[in-house]
Amino acid sequence: MLRILFVASEAHPLIKTGGLGDVAGALPAALQTGGHDVRLLLPGYRGALERAGRLEEVTRLTLPPAATVARLMEGRLPGSQVPVWLADCPAAYDRDGGPYLDPLGHPWEDNAVRFALLARVAAAIALGQAGIAWRPDVVHANDWQTALTPVFMKDAAQRPASVFTVHNLAYQGLFDRTLLGRLGLPESLWSPESLEFHGQLSFIKGGLVYSDMLSTVSPTYAREIRTPDFGCGLDGLLRHRADRLAGILNGIDDSEWDPARDPRIAHHYDCGHIPGKYANKRALQAENSLEENPRAPLLGMVSRLVRQKGIDLVLEAIPHLMQERAQLVFLGSGERSYEDALRSAQRRYPGRIAVRIGFDEGAAHRIESGADMFLMPSRFEPCGLNQLYSLRYGTVPIVRRVGGLADTVVDATAASLQAGTATGIAFDGDSVEALVAALTRALALYADAPAWHRLMVSGMQRDFSWRESARRYADLYREVLQRRE
Numbered sequence: 412m413l414r415i416l417f418v419a420s421e422a423h424p425l426i427k428t429g430g431l432g433d434v435a436g437a438l439p440a441a442l443q444t445g446g447h448d449v450r451l452l453l454p455g456y457r458g459a460l461e462r463a464g465r466l467e468e469v470t471r472l473t474l475p476p477a478a479t480v481a482r483l484m485e486g487r488l489p490g491s492q493v494p495v496w497l498a499d500c501p502a503a504y505d506r507d508g509g510p511y512l513d514p515l516g517h518p519w520e521d522n523a524v525r526f527a528l529l530a531r532v533a534a535a536i537a538l539g540q541a542g543i544a545w546r547p548d549v550v551h552a553n554d555w556q557t558a559l560t561p562v563f564m565k566d567a568a569q570r571p572a573s574v575f576t577v578h579n580l581a582y583q584g585l586f587d588r589t590l591l592g593r594l595g596l597p598e599s600l601w602s603p604e605s606l607e608f609h610g611q612l613s614f615i616k617g618g619l620v621y622s623d624m625l626s627t628v629s630p631t632y633a634r635e636i637r638t639p640d641f642g643c644g645l646d647g648l649l650r651h652r653a654d655r656l657a658g659i660l661n662g663i664d665d666s667e668w669d670p671a672r673d674p675r676i677a678h679h680y681d682c683g684h685i686p687g688k689y690a691n692k693r694a695l696q697a698e699n700s701l702e703e704n705p706r707a708p709l710l711g712m713v714s715r716l717v718r719q720k721g722i723d724l725v726l727e728a729i730p731h732l733m734q735e736r737a738q739l740v741f742l743g744s745g746e747r748s749y750e751d752a753l754r755s756a757q758r759r760y761p762g763r764i765a766v767r768i769g770f771d772e773g774a775a776h777r778i779e780s781g782a783d784m785f786l787m788p789s790r791f792e793p794c795g796l797n798q799l800y801s802l803r804y805g806t807v808p809i810v811r812r813v814g815g816l817a818d819t820v821v822d823a824t825a826a827s828l829q830a831g832t833a834t835g836i837a838f839d840g841d842s843v844e845a846l847v848a849a850l851t852r853a854l855a856l857y858a859d860a861p862a863w864h865r866l867m868v869s870g871m872q873r874d875f876s877w878r879e880s881a882r883r884y885a886d887l888y889r890e891v892l893q894r895r896e
């Protein structure tokens with residue numbers, strides 16, 4: 412049994428903006444099921460404190476450099492037995508708005524301070540300086556928000572092993588150089604070998620440089636980020652640390668995403684009995700004022716509306732899809748220009764395109780269960796969860812062959828269809844022509860009902876549960892402990 416402190420800036424269902432929230436909400440529980448002693452540390456955002464249920468103060472910390480006081484509130488991650496610690500520091504976390512962005516969608520101007528504080532709390536617990544008896548064997552930090560954790564631990568004589576997981580290398584936590592002093596970091600860390608990144612202070616480099624072991628969320632992304640095309644300027648460092656970099660696919664949280672018992676969908680189904688899916692399609696069309704036509708191929712997309720996700724390509728492909736009698740349902744939020752363009756597409760094609768701007772967990776489940784196909788033409792995708800949910804829900808994913816999408820979707824070729832291994836449509840290139848060619852292939856297959864049915868079923872039968880991934884993380888923790896000996 413290993414003792415693991417899992418540190419993240421979001422975890423479903425307390426707080427979630429994307430895939431990291433899904434992972435941090437599921438992996439700790441899967442590790443616990445595997446027999447490990449896991450504690451989850453999160454910021455005490457207002458909403459998280461409200462949703463957490465009964466909480467008890469376990470300790471009070473006074474943290475450098477400004478003697479900031481944080482209360483550590485202990486509860487259980489709802490829906491699990493995982494102990495969760497919320498770092499309650501009202502000045503940093505008790506406010507309206509999101510975990511990273513203010514109500515107007517701009518990054519909180521004190522994000523560096525807010526997340527350095529979280530890392531300070533993590534390091535204090537890890538080093539036995541928090542006034543609690545429990546100490547971890549491994550501290551597992553995730554993404555830039557928690558990446559200073561190993562930095563704050565690095566000089567301790569006795570410290571736990573550290574693992575840092577990159578969920579998206581494009582988000583690095585870059586701040587003005589003056590923050591170095593304000594965060595109480597020594598000048599000696601100001602160098603390109605350490606936290607400096609082209610004249611800015613880089614949080615993510617703290618994790619990449621000072622952790623004992625690194626991982627990212629798919630084997631293909633682990634290779635891609637060592638190349639200039641995907642490395643976001645950090646490929647050199649990642650090549651340098653390649654022998655410490657693992658790629659472990661995310662899993663699906665079965666208690667949240669299972670079409671046979673998902674409480675957020677009206678009609679349940681599984682791969683042996685699909686009619687419920689068609690009832691959900693009807694309901695999805697009705698809910699979104701789409702023509703209630705069972706034969707119209709219905710494509711869904713649930714996504715942050717950012718360039719990474721290839722939303723511009725989808726917008727360009729709309730005229731082609733409309734010629735093909737397809738329907739589209741979008742759920743997402745993000746950049747205003749994409750939101751406006753999607754709304755205008757909806758006005759242009761009433762009854763054929765439905766757009767819902769915002770973050771809506773229930774609507775995401777209804778789209779996964781009711782759509783025939785799922786669009787994910789990402790320019791890069793560390794792992795991607797929606798294609799996994801789509802496979803599970805018999806919603807054939809159409810993906811660009813990058814990162815985790817390449818690792819999880821088997822393209823429907825003559826050979827893979829024949830062998831029964833095909834699960835979706837995967838294409839190369841980031842042009843609209845490439846996407847349109849993929850859509851054309853998908854729609855042709857859709858017209859062949861028996862072939863389509865086989866494609867759906869073989870996707871639904873794939874196992875992407877957390878069990879296997881959690882086992883791999885446990886192996887990684889053991890490896891890092893061994894290497895330190």
Ligand code: ADP
Nearest residue numbers: 429430714715743769770771772775795796797
């Ligand atoms: P990323 O982490 O890059 O946003 P992932 O595919 O890994 O992409 O994970 C996205 C997660 O966030 C999925 O669980 C997806 O359903 C959810 N999600 C994204 N946008 C929305 C939205 N507007 N409403 C509800 N859920 C969303």
